[in-house]
Amino acid sequence: MCSTAACALERTRGALRLWRRARAGGPRSLPSASNSDFTVALGDASEAARSVREAFREAGLVVRSASDEAVFATSARFGVWGSPVFHWLLVLLIAVIGAGQLTRAEGLMGVPVGSARLDTRESYGVVSEGPLHKRFTMLTVAVPSLELTHVVDGIDRGPTPYVELYDGPQPVASGYVFPNHPLRYKSLVVHSNAVGLAVTLTAPDGATTDVLLDFDEDACVARSASVLEVAGPDGTTKMELSVPLETSRGRCVTAMPREPRVEWTASGPSGRSSGVVAPGERFEPLPGFEVGVGSVRYYARLSVADDWSVYPMYLIFALAAIALAIALFAPYREAAALLEVRPGAAVVYVRARHVRRDPSFARRVQGCVERFSGIAPTTVKRRSEGDD
Known part of the structure; x- marks a missing residue:
């Protein structure tokens, strides 16, 4: 957990830097001959800035700032948060799982068909409690009927009890309980374990x-x-x-x-x-x-768990899936161009950055600039991974 938190913190710092840079409308330093990914020489200096803007848009970027001397474009800014949010959600998931284990209770409860049991420690044959578990729910667990064959979607689920939960005299939940189909009510989850x-x-x-x-x-x-x-x-x-x-x-x-x-x-x-x-x-x-x-009648052996962390875990899983999708499919990208006007021509220094250091993005930006300039790049120079 500590290593995951440290990784999340590092990614958050990086995301903050990118976020501030994107909002400011430009990188800390514009590309130059020494740190550009590639250089393009354009014959028409008056059209250089427009060509670069169109090329960046063709590469899927939004132009944030543009002038006759420099152009800066990025993808959607929320893409910087995909990876750090995903890692923080992993940290939160680990914390919720740990807290759930400390406060949960789980055990096997035997309920004869036509009878009911109160959710107390005495009703369980086997029960385990976390060190911080305070009390049982005091709900009534009833099994009014049991089907030896219960067919769902053409599949026989085997012996299946019908379980009802009561809060005092008030019914709060009911349904057939079979593998992968428990009965849930708030923090209580009832699974079917066996019959006898x-x-x-x-x-x-x-x-x-x-x-x-x-x-x-x-x-x-x-x-x-x-x-x-x-x-x-x-x-x-x-x-x-x-x-x-x-x-x-x-x-x-x-x-x-x-x-x-x-x-x-x-x-x-x-x-x-x-x-x-x-x-x-x-x-x-x-x-x-x-x-x-x-x-002599049947009884249903039920696995009953009182665990508040189940629903938060589902929510965290869903949010983590969204954050991971953003990190994978909408990562932050940016491109910056410095236009150096010379007599009768213009030299454009371009630097492209992908948050996951995907080299294909720089090649894509380069291809778009080439198409809009109509001139092949004069030099191509790739940055090392340590370059920002």
Whole structure:
């Protein structure tokens, strides 16, 4: 970033010099026999200034000042700012990206179909926060439906959740979320990460919880991503759930079975136990503690990012593209001519400058001067890169 800023500062100083020179209507020093790019001898001294003016216009320049002794012409003056503005925008982009990383939060949120989650730290399975991140948005993330096949422009986007965002009771954004098509609202961006199964369990006291199961195609099963813990009088019992998947033509089908069965395994102070239950049935992971199995449904794993820097980055990219286009396609150019009138003739010393030091520009100016003078140049001398 420091080197980019130093480069931008250097280019800004150069642009200021060119801007002042263009506004003043002439270079610091006119060309002469020692520092001109080429020299043309004209037989008609009275027409020399007019010929040079027309030649500069033919080369795509605007005559800023003209007299019988000197002619100065430039391209559009805003061209001097293309390169420095582009480099300053790069500096700003780096700063915005850095600030965004410090203040952003991103994580994976599992939302069963038909349910909703509040955008808080507790709703994420995996979450990362920048050191300067203050708080979550407190928006409600809901998934009312999920399509296993979602065709857009003739392309199947695969399992696609329909996501809704609420600010309190007020809906603020909604839409299908699939690869390269996130849902956005202010600083919040919601991507689709994966789908799986969700099993609703009911505890003896009536409390319910959704256990999220991820597809394991190799084992042809959907298994819980984390271990559940049930506190008992003798200690903690750990419980794992899984749902066997169906196969078709020898391949595992990563979708909800037509008749899902929940396999459970519990291990704790009372020993190890296991079993298979269907939705609507109950089981005891430890003696005297009955757990009811509610529904088995899909869940959407969403990648949710709270990052204010996304929109500023888009704006900077757009402005940088404009600045780069100006630097490449409308660079600053200038040409200066000194007319030395001699008895019966005039000698014209011409110096052409391209901000990117493109040698073809000097050749173009030379060709235009030759055509309008009708006389071939008597001498041709190129400047070194250090010449101004």
